[in-house]
Amino acid sequence: MRFLIIIPAHNEEENLPFTLKSLENQNFKDFKVVVVNDGSTDNTSEIIKRFTEKDSRFETINLQKSAHQPGSKVVNAFKNGLNTQNLDEFDIICKFDADIILSENYIEEVEKAFRNNPKYGLVGGLLYVEKNGEWVYEGNSNKHHVRGPMKAYRKECFQEIGGLRETLGWDNIDSILLEDLGWKEVVLRELHVKLIKVKGKDYTVKASDYYGRYFYFLGLKRLLAYIAASKEAMKNKSVSFFFQIVKSYESCRAKKLELKITKDEQKVINNQRWNALKKKWLKM
Missing domain, CATH: 3.90.550.10 (Spore Coat Polysaccharide Biosynthesis Protein SpsA; Chain A)
Structure with a gap:
């Protein structure tokens, strides 16, 4: 090959x-x-x-x-x-x-x-x-x-x-x-x-904005994005971090920024996330 x-x-x-x-x-x-x-x-x-x-x-x-x-x-x-x-x-x-x-x-x-x-x-x-x-x-x-x-x-x-x-x-x-x-x-x-080089050190976007934008451009619907934000907030042991991520995510939604995935692909991504969540946390 x-x-x-x-x-x-x-x-x-x-x-x-x-x-x-x-x-x-x-x-x-x-x-x-x-x-x-x-x-x-x-x-x-x-x-x-x-x-x-x-x-x-x-x-x-x-x-x-x-x-x-x-x-x-x-x-x-x-x-x-x-x-x-x-x-x-x-x-x-x-x-x-x-x-x-x-x-x-x-x-x-x-x-x-x-x-x-x-x-x-x-x-x-x-x-x-x-x-x-x-x-x-x-x-x-x-x-x-x-x-x-x-x-x-x-x-x-x-x-x-x-x-x-x-x-x-x-x-x-x-x-x-x-x-x-x-x-x-x-x-x-x-x-x-x-x-060799640690990723992210030269990005200009702060962590909370990064995650908010990431969850939006990944195509996550609001509830899944909020769940993902709460997970990151728990990792950082910071309630304010959750609200900062959500603010960034909602800002992207309000601006209706273009997604690089189709509606069908967005559905696939959200279904996969739900299935993973059920398997890990709900044991379904």
């Missing part, structure tokens, strides 16, 4: 060399890497050039800088890279971040999983971060969910879900939609992916 790997990158001169080197060192060789340089003002372009000049599997496209907001920026850059390629030449489509390090057998094992399991639609490893000199499991999501920095989709699955959405929640929307279509999301827990 042949892989198309697209890497959005903005001012990643410190991290990108590790990512590209780990790809260069892969045991599995049948892949193409497209680095989307999203208006970088540092030496990111020079870093990319080091690899494109010596390895024909690496190429780049350059964009003007887009607004740095969670979700939409990275997906926009990804799509720009995707649109330059002939998808008929590939079997697996990957969206990787520019600040991860992959083990030498990473793509090899992902390819094996796809090849041996026709219903696998999305595959990835587990994300690890460095703390006190050790690499530890990130823990921001359950171990059945492939995190945004290392998504690998079977092409047919990717096309059936309509690709990635330029919105907050894109990396949960994909999982829900592919499951509804009969595909499987699979985490290969033995594959550890090192995340």
